[in-house]
Amino acid sequence: MACTKYLSNLLFDLAMLKGKRVIITGASSGIGEQMAYQLAKMGSHILITARTEEKLKKVAEKCTELGSASAYYIHGSMDNMTFAKQVVHEAERLFGGLDMLILNHIGYTYFGFFDGDVDHIRKLLEINFLSYATMTVEALPMLKASGGNIVVVSSFAGKVGLPLTVPYSTTKFALDGFFSSLRMEFYHQKVNVSITLCVLSYIDTDTALNTVSRVIQQPAAPKEECAYEIIKGGAMRQREVYYQYEATKIPMLMRDWAPELLEYLVLKNYNVDGLSKNKE
Ligand SMILES: NC(=O)C1=CN([C@@H]2O[C@H](COP(=O)(O)OP(=O)(O)OC[C@H]3O[C@@H](n4cnc5c(N)ncnc54)[C@H](OP(=O)(O)O)[C@@H]3O)[C@@H](O)[C@H]2O)C=CC1
Numbered sequence: 001m002a003c004t005k006y007l008s009n010l011l012f013d014l015a016m017l018k019g020k021r022v023i024i025t026g027a028s029s030g031i032g033e034q035m036a037y038q039l040a041k042m043g044s045h046i047l048i049t050a051r052t053e054e055k056l057k058k059v060a061e062k063c064t065e066l067g068s069a070s071a072y073y074i075h076g077s078m079d080n081m082t083f084a085k086q087v088v089h090e091a092e093r094l095f096g097g098l099d100m101l102i103l104n105h106i107g108y109t110y111f112g113f114f115d116g117d118v119d120h121i122r123k124l125l126e127i128n129f130l131s132y133a134t135m136t137v138e139a140l141p142m143l144k145a146s147g148g149n150i151v152v153v154s155s156f157a158g159k160v161g162l163p164l165t166v167p168y169s170t171t172k173f174a175l176d177g178f179f180s181s182l183r184m185e186f187y188h189q190k191v192n193v194s195i196t197l198c199v200l201s202y203i204d205t206d207t208a209l210n211t212v213s214r215v216i217q218q219p220a221a222p223k224e225e226c227a228y229e230i231i232k233g234g235a236m237r238q239r240e241v242y243y244q245y246e247a248t249k250i251p252m253l254m255r256d257w258a259p260e261l262l263e264y265l266v267l268k269n270y271n272v273d274g275l276s277k278n279k280e
């Protein structure tokens with residue numbers, strides 16, 4: 001693993017992102033915000049989106065200070081597919097094309113035992129999954145023209161069934177189905193657009209820490225490094241990124257060969273006595 005990381009660090013050149021035209025969704029906070037800063041430092045053109053305009057404005061201003069070639073924002077909710085398309089059209093209007101589409105936003109969900117609310121799953125699927133598919137379809141002509149990259153931010157919870165995240169896990173598994181199948185079709189059809197699915201472990205964003213720290217005792221990985229690894233994986237056209245590697249790839253190897261052992265190890269991480277009723 002150390003060897004693979006060393007090699008990819010050697011081959012990855014920050015200049016690869018200079019002047020590239022990038023959309024980042026869910027960039028008003030957390031990992032998305034950090035990706036915006038990293039891309040700004042690399043000299044990319046950036047269009048960020050989320051619902052909260054004031055936060056986006058601040059992030060875009062900081063991107064300009066950090067050296068982005070340009071930084072724009074557009075606010076709206078990804079439960080609205082018209083808005084999802086509008087973001088892509090805005091990139092076309094502003095940049096005249098697109099090199100990288102980073103799909104990262106997620107809608108609010110509860111962290112707790114599944115409460116039987118199927119309507120919540122449907123709403124979350126719209127935000128966490130259908131908007132990703134919609135933006136991809138809309139951006140594909142521009143990405144084909146540039147030979148660009150689609151980067152999909154997923155989770156360990158999108159590869160392995162975990163407790164307390166039933167609706168969320170459902171949406172993340174859907175991403176794997178859609179994008180891994182689409183990647184295979186791209187190979188067949190010789191479409192020169194890479195798809196990078198990012199499988200993340202516990203990351204120290206405010207949302208994650210506030211939601212799970214009373215239940216999950218294991219330490220969270222740094223969002224800055226996570227953001228860097230995602231961008232690097234996308235630029236290097238890797239099919240998947242595992243971050244942190246030890247907390248995701250190793251358990252993944254267990255998933256099919258020793259599922260009961262993995263279930264045992266996963267359950268040990270959870271202190272369900274720390275659960276609060278945190279559904280909106
Ligand atoms: N942090 C972690 O431990 C892990 C995170 N991940 C993944 O990483 C990604 C980022 O997570 P993280 O940084 O922690 O999350 P944050 O909560 O920090 O960021 C979520 C972003 O999505 C935006 N957002 C929320 N609701 C909507 C909506 N309805 N429409 C459009 N945008 C919305 C938020 O902005 P606003 O509220 O202004 O709309 C914000 O910018 C996600 O895909 C997540 O699944 C994966 C594994 C672990």
Ligand SMILES: C[C@H](CCC(=O)NCCS(=O)(=O)O)[C@H]1CC[C@H]2[C@@H]3C(=O)C[C@@H]4C[C@H](O)CC[C@]4(C)[C@H]3CC[C@]12C
Pocket residue numbers: 111154155156157162165168200201202207208211212216247251262265266267269
């Ligand atoms: C803590 C989870 C992973 C723990 C685990 O079981 N690891 C492997 C087993 S072993 O190493 O012992 O073999 C975290 C993995 C994904 C996280 C969740 C996530 O994907 C983001 C969510 C969205 C929101 O921001 C709130 C937090 C999350 C529910 C987050 C919580 C922690 C994980 C479940």
